[in-house]
Amino acid sequence: MSVYSYLLPVFCLLGLAGSSLLAQAPVDPKKKKDFHQIKAPSIEYKVPDANDILFEDETKDTSSVKEELQEGPVRTPAMPEEDDLGEDSAFFDDEEGELSVVEVNEQVNLDSTWITIAQYYAIWDSRTINPYKIDGADFKDTLRLTLYDSTSGFGWSMPMDYSRLTSHFGFRKIRWHYGTDLGLVIGDPIRSTFDGIVRIVSYDAKGYGRYVVIRHYNGFETLYGHMSAVNVKTGQYVKAGEVIGKGGSTGRSSGPHLHFEVRYEGNAIDAEKVFDFTNHTLRTRVFYLMPEHFNYLKEARKVFYHTVRSGDSLGKISKKYGVSITKICQLNGIRSNTTLKVGRRLRIR
Secondary structure, three states: OOHHHHHHHHHHHHHHHHHHHHHHOOOOOOOOOOOOOOOOOOOOOOOOOOOOOOOEOOOOOOHHHHHHHHOOOOOOOOOOOOOOOOOOOOOOOOOOOOOOOOOOOOEEEEOOEEEEHHHOOOOOOOOOOOOOOOOHHHOOOOEEEEOOEHHHOEOEOOOOOOOOEEEOOEEEOOEEEOOEEEEOOOOOEEEOOEOEEEEEEEEEOOOOEEEEEEEEOOOEEEEEEEEOEEOOOOOOEEOOOOEEEEOOOOOOOOOOEEEEEEEEOOEEEOHHHOEEOOOOEEOOOEEEEOHHHHOHHHHHOOOOEEEOOOOOOHHHHHHHHOOOHHHHHHHHOOOOOOOOOOOOEEEOO
């Protein structure tokens, strides 16, 4: 019998003894781990920098496009973050909606360069026409805006295939008209005037009707109102000259026409300073935005009163000035059944 035959039983006995000792050894509860109770490590969230380039095409030189984008609107000195422009700052503006980040097309590809929507403005709101809380009356500097650059693929277009002026920017009775009206035939194509991104597609029964707001890379925003149909959606990138809808007479309209506005950070300017509708062309490639473009705001914000005369009623006053009875009551703290005394002054705007 070999030596291994004698040693094998010995090793087996030692193994059994060791297992018994391990089984009887006390377990430290502090060292015992319950994997079902282990908490996941906390995640620290960080708000991304709006100036970060999200993606970049490494196979193509895009330096010329980057330079053109930087040549766009040069930011003005900081203006008040909050400012109550009053009820008449924009007669047709929607009630203020929620500020929101675009959920569709958060990035846009401009000639193979990906940029964030936030590089156009710090605020993106798909509901409110003027969410920026910036008072144009405080604008003090001169801003150079390159409206188009055909060498980089950024063009321009008139809003319609022909221009027939029917109403200008300025007072209408007691209201300020913030746009330029162009006569049309229902169904005529409406075109984007510059390259940009659709910010709002909405319907305002008491004002613009079916309308679209486009934010352009050059710093302007344009509004197209009273359309009969819309061909675009919020977040869509459009080129200059692209058809965005059809002309109509929806909303507060006395007949078929396009209500066209040009705005900078929410404040309208006279579109005829940018476009020569008489000759159906753009006035200049480089536009200089100056304080005088917002001088009209002092006039637009004036308060108007009506002195009650014999025979006046809220309905008659409402019809005369085109202001709803509800609005007159709100401005004067009265009810629709309040008796009007001759000589009383009623605020109507």
